[in-house]
Amino acid sequence: MTKPAFVGEFETPVTLRLLGDELIRDVKVEYGYTPRWPYYSVRRRSVVSGEYQFGLSICVLPEAGIDGKRADVLSTAEEQWALSQMLAIGVLKPDLHEQIRSHVDDIAKRQDRENREGAGVSPDTPDVEAI
Numbered sequence: 001m002t003k004p005a006f007v008g009e010f011e012t013p014v015t016l017r018l019l020g021d022e023l024i025r026d027v028k029v030e031y032g033y034t035p036r037w038p039y040y041s042v043r044r045r046s047v048v049s050g051e052y053q054f055g056l057s058i059c060v061l062p063e064a065g066i067d068g069k070r071a072d073v074l075s076t077a078e079e080q081w082a083l084s085q086m087l088a089i090g091v092l093k094p095d096l097h098e099q100i101r102s103h104v105d106d107i108a109k110r111q112d113r114e115n116r117e118g119a120g121v122s123p124d125t126p127d128v129e130a131i
Contacts, residue, residue, distance in 0.1 A: 004032030004053050005039055006108040011061065025063065031056045031104050039108070040115040047121065054101055 009030040016023045034053040041048045116123055 002034070002050065002053075004055070005034040005041065005048075005050055006104070006111055007032050008104075008107060008111075010103075010107070014060070016060075026061045028059045028061055029056055029100060030059075031100075033101075033104050033108055035105060035108055039112045040119060040121055042115055042119070045119065047116075054104070056100060056104075 009028055011026045011028050013024055014027045016025065032053060032055045034050045036052045038047050038049045040046070113123060
């Protein structure tokens with residue numbers, strides 16, 4: 001598998017409920033994404049169309065302290081893996097994976113637009129190089 005075209009992360013709140021108690025925490029979503037649509041590759045300096053890829057990792061973040069800073073991430077690599085696996089095996093809401101993918105796609109489109117503008121490439125460039 002080749003390196004994803006877009007790699008990044010974002011944070012979003014999540015509500016956890018267990019045995020009647022509710023807890024709101026932020027989660028960090030890290031992703032690697034190569035879209036199905038043609039994008040400008042900064043590395044290749046051309047508009048390309050690559051093989052679709054979408055991978056993600058989700059990590060629950062600790063609460064921020066009084067100073068607004070967070071301690072080191074509480075979860076271990078195994079716990080992060082388990083949380084991400086819940087998306088793959090259908091434990092969480094079925095359309096959650098698609099919602100995350102759609103959000104990542106929007107981020108990638110904004111980044112692609114910035115990359116094209118920075119390179120002086122028209123957003124509707126017809127020449128697409130397959131990779």
